[in-house]
Amino acid sequence: MTYTILGTGSALxxxxxxxxxxxxxxxxxxxxxxxxxxxRSRRILTRGTLAQLGALAARRAxxxxxxxxxxxxxxxxxxxxxxHVTPALACGIQQELGATCPAYDISAACAAFIxxxxxxxxxxxxxxxxxxxxxxxxxxxxxxxxxxxxxxxLFGDAAGAVVLGPGDDCLSTVLTTRGNVSVLNLPxxxxxxxxxxxxxxxxxxxxxxxxxxxxxxxxVIQNLHxxxxxxxxxxxxxxxxxxxxxxxRILNYALKKLELAEGRMPSIMAETGNISSASIPVIWDKLSxxxxxxxxxxxxxxxxxxxxxxxxxxxxxxxxxxxPEAWNPCCDL
Amino acid sequence: xxxxxxxxxxxxEYDVETDALTPETxxxxxxxxxxxxxxxxxxxxxxxGVEIELEENPKTIGEFVALLDSIVD
Numbered sequence: 001m002t003y004t005i006l007g008t009g010s011a012l013x014x015x016x017x018x019x020x021x022x023x024x025x026x027x028x029x030x031x032x033x034x035x036x037x038x039x040r041s042r043r044i045l046t047r048g049t050l051a052q053l054g055a056l057a058a059r060r061a062x063x064x065x066x067x068x069x070x071x072x073x074x075x076x077x078x079x080x081x082x083x084h085v086t087p088a089l090a091c092g093i094q095q096e097l098g099a100t101c102p103a104y105d106i107s108a109a110c111a112a113f114i115x116x117x118x119x120x121x122x123x124x125x126x127x128x129x130x131x132x133x134x135x136x137x138x139x140x141x142x143x144x145x146x147x148x149x150x151x152x153x154l155f156g157d158a159a160g161a162v163v164l165g166p167g168d169d170c171l172s173t174v175l176t177t178r179g180n181v182s183v184l185n186l187p188x189x190x191x192x193x194x195x196x197x198x199x200x201x202x203x204x205x206x207x208x209x210x211x212x213x214x215x216x217x218x219x220v221i222q223n224l225h226x227x228x229x230x231x232x233x234x235x236x237x238x239x240x241x242x243x244x245x246x247x248x249r250i251l252n253y254a255l256k257k258l259e260l261a262e263g264r265m266p267s268i269m270a271e272t273g274n275i276s277s278a279s280i281p282v283i284w285d286k287l288s289x290x291x292x293x294x295x296x297x298x299x300x301x302x303x304x305x306x307x308x309x310x311x312x313x314x315x316x317x318x319x320x321x322x323x324p325e326a327w328n329p330c331c332d333l
Numbered sequence: 334x335x336x337x338x339x340x341x342x343x344x345x346e347y348d349v350e351t352d353a354l355t356p357e358t359x360x361x362x363x364x365x366x367x368x369x370x371x372x373x374x375x376x377x378x379x380x381x382g383v384e385i386e387l388e389e390n391p392k393t394i395g396e397f398v399a400l401l402d403s404i405v406d
Contacts, residue, residue: 214387
């Protein structure tokens with residue numbers, strides 16, 4: 001027993017920020033950003049909390065799956081930065097939803113959605129749950145330095161969610177961690193302890209772009225090969241490869257190395273930027289609602305991020321949809 | 334084929350005008366940004382069957398060729 005994906009949901013904040021708008025306070029251009037990253041625009045959460053955004057994606061996934069809040073046995077959340085250091089973002093989302101089941105976060109940076117999907121396997125294998133809500137909610141705009149043109153242009157805010165029920169549609173998951181905290185990190189708040197003698201690190205995301213690029217491409221390729229081998233399927237058996245949307249250059253290079261035709265690696269980053277662990281469930285929601293994903297198809301997913309962590313999985317799609325709908329994840333927040 | 338010629342062949346995949354390339358040519362001067370340099374470096378890893386540390390940070394094709402030769406040796 002693994003699980004099946006019963007439904008999906010996503011939520012993007014209403015405030016869109018184009019590359020052009022960034023040029024008003026950064027020495028950059030739409031051409032520079034788009035040609036180096038593939039990003040044209042991103043969404044910024046300027047009203048409300050991340051828990052509210054996550055709860056909206058969750059409600060859409062619950063509705064899509066025909067699940068009532070009262071049916072939930074567990075809420076797992078992935079986020080790089082919730083509304084608080086503690087409590088967990090999952091607690092805030094549980095409160096917003098009015099749910100009563102256990103709820104907690106898993107921290108694995110941009111790869112966290114894969115880690116959460118792996119974690120959920122254990123609950124189903126033990127027969128402890130019948131309905132699990134998974135939410136990946138990210139507010140990257142809060143921790144980039146908006147005077148640093150090399151990083152702030154990359155990120156956006158978003159939430160994606162899936163509802164899981166008993167089934168056999170998770171064919172494999174693979175997780176890897178290669179401990180290296182220096183090439184990509186976000187320092188913690190330091191407090192004002194009067195006994196502290198260490199200097200404070202800058203409270204902004206740091207990234208060595210070249211090191212991350214090399215790690216990401218190698219990790220994606222290796223993890224996907226391992227996940228497909230564990231699932232006992234070949235590259236041609238996979239309908240779509242849904243990868244964490246960090247940078248179009250990473251995706252294009254991975255596409256080339258994996259010898260995949262264009263179109264088998266769908267992308268949303270032109271309109272969202274890098275939305276960390278929310279990338280994969282948001283793509284799934286788009287593909288599902290637009291009727292692109294069909295029941296019985298196999299999809300592969302791969303994530304990578306600060307840690308350095310990475311992971312991949314192979315899933316069978318089961319959500320049947322008789323009439324495709326327009327994907328409209330934007331909300332009032 | 335020399336190491337220089339093998340590197341130039343890989344550079345040709347990146348719309349680089351290869352006729353004018355010399356060991357003194359810098360990656361920056363032929364319009365390659367930081368991520369393109371990593372891609373080329375990774376392609377060379379596959380071509381030569383070696384692993385190259387990014388911290389070596391070669392600036393010219395000649396420096397890169399010397400680095401590859403030292404690793405291969």
